[in-house]
Amino acid sequence: MSAARRRLRGPVEESPAARLLLIAVTIGFVGLFLLAPLANVFASALSEGRAMAFAAIGDPDALSANRLTLIVAAIAVPLNAIFGVSAAWAITKHDFPGKSILVSLIDLPFSVSPVISGLVYVLMFGLQGWLGPFLRAHDIKIIFALPGIVLATMFVTFPFVARELIPLMSDQGRTEEEAAVTLGASGWQVFSRVTLPNIKWGLLYGVLLCNARAMGEFGAVSVVSGHIRGLTNTMPLHVEVLYNDYQFVGAFAVASLLAMLAIVTLVLKTFLEWRYADEIAAQHRH
């Protein structure tokens, strides 16, 4: 009786063979396309011993690239987080003409090739660009300098936070905010005590993605950076420079730093989801 029952399947369950096949295919793909290349990055970095890898990471040019990448992310990510929150707030909690156009515009960086977005800034701020003469007259450097790299990074990572928050906030609706106002809360109190706590997980997730992309961005930054070693090379650009110089160990060593950043992002996200599982579930169940 019990053996017979065990053989019964739920209506959407597949046969054991089909299940095995599905799992095998999934693991196969993950292994082949995600894990193997990742392992290869670390293996290549360590192929000539740990000392070589650490030397490449400790190289002054590499350190300068690290520093620049961190500075760029430290400027671009908070600005995009602020922008993303205000855009999502404006779009989901208020009605105004031109709203749908704004929503599509926010997606623009996703549909434009990063190289093009870099070129746009060169055309605007470069020496031959629209604002070139003005910037030269006032001795302001944007292209081939930090401001250009920050601008290009911001452009590319612009939609991450807003994209994460807009569906979440429109799903949550406005009634909690309305309730808060009838209870006497000011606009700022409504935002800080009701809106923000309700979106904190989505916001954190958007910021993590935004940060990962900001540190890893290659195309747009490559166009505006000028590749000046020790000055305007970010980590991804430094990897390319080393690789083109046939310094494979160095290239892979710096690449493993970037790979570790991705792993840390993933671990952080998983940890937060595990640590605050109850709270997240409570927010979704409601």
Add this chain to the structure above:
Amino acid sequence: MSLVIDSVRKRFGAYPALEGVSMSAPQGAFVALLGPSGSGKTTLLRILGGLEIPDAGEVRFADLNWLAVPTRERRAGFVFQHYALFRHMTVAGNIAFGLNVRARRTRPAKAEIDRRVEELLHLVQLEGYGKRYPSQLSGGQRQRVALARALAIEPRMLLLDEPFGALDAKVRKELRAWLRALHVRLGLTTIFVTHDQDEAFAMADLVAVMHAGKIEQYGTPADVKRAPRTAFVEEFVGGAGGTAG
């Protein structure tokens, strides 16, 4: 301290939600806005609560030009159809919200707020539930938390939007009697929206039957039942009376 609504109009785009609504209610009255969906009853309630601004008309309450009072200063206790509890706050946090957001000089001390929360939990029969989250409560319990939260600000009027709409029939009947008793005890002018004629007639002192943005008839439940003034009222109210015998 009576409520006077005078020729209130409201359009949403091309859709007329309220087409000149006038009514008045004495202080402490329990008024039901009764009508089918789309009749404008929720819009009227939201105007009283300060959540919509009418295109024309006047509202006077307690000798105030009510529409000129900013939403957050009205102290109109609003209970939403789906409760709109703050999901990230405990039950106690929800109830204390209206006190915690007050400016420092009018905000009660922490101990006093705690005491008031306990008092309100007792009033809505939810003692011991203060530390729970809304997601851990049943529909009827959430409904009572929403009511306690609205009462915490010492409201000048109470506005209830389909207060029992999302509850099952048994809980609805229990809460009906309880809310009626609570109203008698507090003496607050209370307006509630419903599409259920049984509920309106069982609880309210005065019933306004609404249809297509207008009040078709306004009077005591007995009057409305005995002498429906229009064909719509007769049909809408008669539906219930007919089946009951």
